[in-house]
């Protein structure tokens with residue numbers, strides 16, 4: 223049986239984003255000022271972020287927020303994205319479960335990241351900003367923002383985690399093609415970068431450090447804002463176009479998922495697919511299970527502590543309430559670079575704390591095994607990040623087989639892996655390993671957190 227695609231028309235591109243906070247009975251705790259320990263107001267974020275984004279960050283009341291026409295216009299390049307029933311994968315697993323995936327890999331940069339990059343670049347432009355800075359792990363966010371920045375005529379500087387800068391030169395070239403300046407992080411161009419290079423000369427970088435550098439540059443450059451690709455509430459908000467479309471497409475398929483799965487770095491693609499479905503759990507109509515799939519080498523949701531922590535290594539950001547491994551946590555150099563982040567976003571962390579979503583952690587080799595099976599059945603080579611969602615889906619589909627249960631599983635294919643073939647190469651040469659984090663290492667890191675919660 224062929225895998226089957228469910229398509230929508232351009233007019234079905236959502237008109238609004240869904241703000242899950244409006245429906246949460248227990249709201250996420252506020253961001254707080256690390257100095258005064260007082261909750262932040264939207265105005266406190268205006269120096270750093272576009273005003274519209276700062277307002278969205280603190281919006282706890284509007285269930286739906288209108289998508290500007292200019293943003294929908296650019297979404298038309300690749301949205302609506304397909305929803306696919308993965309019949310070939312089902313057959314290979316010999317499972318009675320129906321497996322669906324939302325294919326965000328069809329965007330021009332190959333991942334879901336463009337959904338928020340377009341929105342954030344638009345708001346910066348609309349507010350008269352001329353320069354923006356950001357960080358990127360594996361390079362997907364940097365690539366997405368480079369495209370969006372060029373479209374709206376903004377100058378962009380990207381701090382790229384050094385290990386990815388070296389391992390993924392093509393992502394760097396993509397950013398340069400769109401006209402962005404790319405700097406390997408840690409770099410000598412910022413105080414934060416110079417400090418970490420001095421303390422740890424061979425440090426291969428982390429998202430936390432790159433964020434510190436980008437924030438520092440934004441704060442010290444006139445008419446410049448900082449733009450973040452995950453973790454924050456407004457980024458999760460922009461990504462809900464994924465789930466809003468998927469909801470309609472599942473209707474076309476005549477089914478509703480009992481399980482929704484996405485990989486988890488800072489939470490943007492998970493939130494984007496999950497929240498529109500979670501809405502029906504919060505209202506009591508449905509009882510869908512939500513699973514965030516994170517790497518065993520960076521297990522914040524499954525093994526981290528629920529506590530206030532900085533979003534970056536140097537401690538420039540506000541304190542964010544989240545499951546965290548500590549902002550000094552240095553994850554192993556796994557190939558899913560986009561998942562090497564120490565914390566989860568405030569909304570997802572609160573939902574996890576309240577038992578409204580689940581998380582699993584997956585070792586690296588299992589993700590590549592899953593990725594290979596997926597490529598050989600469905601034809602798409604997944605990003606190493608997305609492969610965590612595929613591995614978690616396969617686990618669930620095999621459980622359904624054991625139990626003889628006819629389940630409906632939906633997962634997010636957050637991106638393709640065509641620029642990650644070095645990682646696949648290493649997998650095929652048996653040159654990849656699993657990395658487990660010891661309890662003592664986690665405790666050593668989280669022990670340094672100030673106990674505010």
Ligand SMILES: *Cc1c(COP(=O)(O)O)cnc(C)c1O
Nearest residue numbers: 362452487488489490491560637
């Ligand atoms: C960045 C990225 C991720 C991880 O980030 P989230 O904010 O957790 O979604 C996952 N998949 C792909 C393809 C990415 O580019």
